[in-house]
Amino acid sequence: MDDIEGRISSNKLIIPNYYLLTIKLSKPMERAVPGQFVMLRIPGGEVFLRRPFGIYHCEGRDLTIMYKVVGKGTERLSSSQGNEIVFVLGPLGKGFHVEKRDRYVVVAGGIGIAGVHSLIKRLNEKATLFFGCSSKEEMTLIEDLEHLNPYISTMNGSYGYKGDVVALLGAHLQTMKGNIEIFTCGPGLMLKGLKALIENDRVPCQALVEERMACGLGLCFGCVIETDDEAEPFRRVCKEGPVFDLWQIRL
Ligand SMILES: Cc1cc2nc3c(=O)[nH]c(=O)nc-3n(C[C@H](O)[C@H](O)[C@H](O)COP(=O)(O)OP(=O)(O)OC[C@H]3O[C@@H](n4cnc5c(N)ncnc54)[C@H](O)[C@@H]3O)c2cc1C
Ligand code: FES
DSSP states (O other): OEEEEEEEEEEEEEETTEEEEEEEESSOOOOOOTTOEEEEOOTTSOSOSOEEEEOOEEETTEEEEEEEOOSHHHHHHHTOOSOOEEEEEEEESBOOOOOOOSEEEEEEEGGGHHHHHHHHHHHGGGEEEEEEESSGGGGGGGGGGGGGOOEEEETTSSSSEESOHHHHHHHHHTTOOSSEEEEEEOOHHHHHHHHHHHTTTTOOEEEEOOOOOSSSSSSSOTTEEEBSOSSOOEEETTTTOBEEEGGGBOO
């Protein structure tokens, strides 16, 4: 893990509020496991704490991040016209662990797709993707994954299944018997719903959890989540995560 200086080489608006940011690093980053993340210093210096982002794609000295504008830091990032200097600390945390299975199911909600994108790319045809979004417009986020024939749900019913992605998965889960594992990233409510859906069958599931972070290095304990483990009731999302066994964490 390194703190690498880079320059923003492109910051492309994909659909309103969602951007694909590419940074030209001054040197290649260490090879990352899908699910790991970086702490990015927002250009300009007005935003003091770094912000965590998943590694959407990284090749050579080019690092790409997909982000959604939600607050001060991402707002500032979205206004960058390029060539600004940023610092990238990473790769950080523990990513997804892929064991041999009959089938891999990936469940992503909205910008959660950014956290599982590199995993899907690695699994390729072995991945069955369930993507939940608010409207048809957000399908642009998975344009490069169309060859996987993803199952899609939209909250407003403008494409695919009308409703949330957990309900859509529920409609198909019984047809997916065998040695399957689910990988997921999305809003807290989606993770809760997913846990309830697969509780009876205790389907193996790894979840990428997002928490607000200050250091990203395990030092400040600002990102802890509760677990069911009496010996270790709290874990740091940045250090022991961000990927956890869904059955070990409290949501
Ligand atoms: C491991 C990890 C990977 C992530 N990967 C991505 C990614 O690939 N793309 C992406 O768009 N976002 C990702 N996020 C979330 C991203 O870090 C936050 O959206 C960002 O920090 C918000 O910064 P801000 O200054 O714009 O918003 P702030 O002003 O800090 O916050 C604005 C709003 O966002 C909420 N928020 C802030 N940080 C988080 C967080 N970490 N998780 C959930 N809600 C948060 C706040 O509660 C508030 O409501 C990731 C988070 C983690 C922990
Ligand atoms: S963000 Fe500091 S310990 Fe996790």
